[in-house]
Amino acid sequence: MEHNIDDMKRYQQDMRNDFNTNMTVFAMELQQQKEVQEEMRKDIRSINKTVANLQKFRAFDIWVNSLDVDVY
Secondary structure (H helix, E strand, O other), X not given: OHHHHHHHHHHHHHHHHHHHHHHHHHHHHHHHHHHHHHHHHHHHHHHHHHHHXXXXXXXXXXXXXXXXXXXX
């Protein structure tokens, strides 16, 4: 009977250790995912700024071309 109790205690400790390991890995993966998402947000903001600048340039280009001026 004593042998079974020791086995159960070892089993419980192993389960706790496995759980703690899994939670640590999960927390690390979650942190990495947050960092990747933040980098993606920065990239998207940069792309949006570039698109906005291109749209401004295009609007300016259209306006210049709409002027009825001959350039020599």
